[in-house]
Amino acid sequence: MSLSPKYIALAVILLLAASVPLAKQLENGAIEGFITDASGPVAGASVEARNVMGGAFFRKNSDSNGYYQIESVRPGRYSLWVREESHMPARMVSVLVEHGQTAREDVFLSRIGETIPTSMRQ
Numbered sequence: 014m015s016l017s018p019k020y021i022a023l024a025v026i027l028l029l030a031a032s033v034p035l036a037k038q039l040e041n042g043a044i045e046g047f048i049t050d051a052s053g054p055v056a057g058a059s060v061e062a063r064n065v066m067g068g069a070f071f072r073k074n075s076d077s078n079g080y081y082q083i084e085s086v087r088p089g090r091y092s093l094w095v096r097e098e099s100h101m102p103a104r105m106v107s108v109l110v111e112h113g114q115t116a117r118e119d120v121f122l123s124r125i126g127e128t129i130p131t132s133m134r135q
Contacts, residue, residue, distance in 0.1 A: 040113035054079030
C-alpha cells in the first residue's frame, strides 16, 4: 500500500505547524537598562539577575555609558542586584522576562553618604 504524496505533504505541514508553538516557548528574553547616579552614568556597576523560582544566575557590568544587557535569559521572574563600590547597592525585587522580549530596568544608585533626591525615589 502506497501513501499518496498529498497525504505525506499534509502530514509534514501538520508536524511543522505543531512545532511552531513549541519553538515559541523556547525563545529566551533579555534584561537591559542604564545605571545612573546624580552625576550621570555609572560605569563598571555589577548587575546580577537571579531567577526567583529556578535560581538561574546571570552577571554583567555596565559600560562607560552606564548601559547593561543580559541576554539569553529564560522567561520568568527575576530579582536584580546592582552594586558599585562607591555607591549604595540597589535591589529590584521583580523583573518579568517574557518569551522573546527584552525587559527594561533602569536603576538609580546613590553614592555612599549621599541622600537620594525625592524625584528619584521609587
